[in-house]
Amino acid sequence: MTNREAILRLSANTDDALAITSLRTNNADVIRGTIARYFGVGPVANKAEGLLMERVASHARSYEHLENPDEWFAKFANQECDRLGNEAIHDKANCE
Numbered sequence: 001m002t003n004r005e006a007i008l009r010l011s012a013n014t015d016d017a018l019a020i021t022s023l024r025t026n027n028a029d030v031i032r033g034t035i036a037r038y039f040g041v042g043p044v045a046n047k048a049e050g051l052l053m054e055r056v057a058s059h060a061r062s063y064e065h066l067e068n069p070d071e072w073f074a075k076f077a078n079q080e081c082d083r084l085g086n087e088a089i090h091d092k093a094n095c096e
């Protein structure tokens with residue numbers, strides 16, 4: 001399944017496990033690099049990857065069919081990891 005097909009399927013059904021798996025497989029290098037840049041490696045990175053894929057699924061409707069799906073995914077992954085990092089900093093600050 002291509003990225004475009006997977007994103008379109010997720011825009012119709014955010015629980016489409018096959019589409020999520022396809023995106024995760026097709027974009028493994030992008031995901032790994034983006035997660036490592038923001039969260040390093042280890043349990044936090046593993047949790048961040050799961051959250052990233054949930055957010056990709058829930059925001060697939062923002063994909064415009066004329067966009068390049070590979071660029072959309074990479075840009076979205078970067079934005080969401082930045083957002084996740086900021087949320088973690090905010091949560092930590094509120095706990096201290």
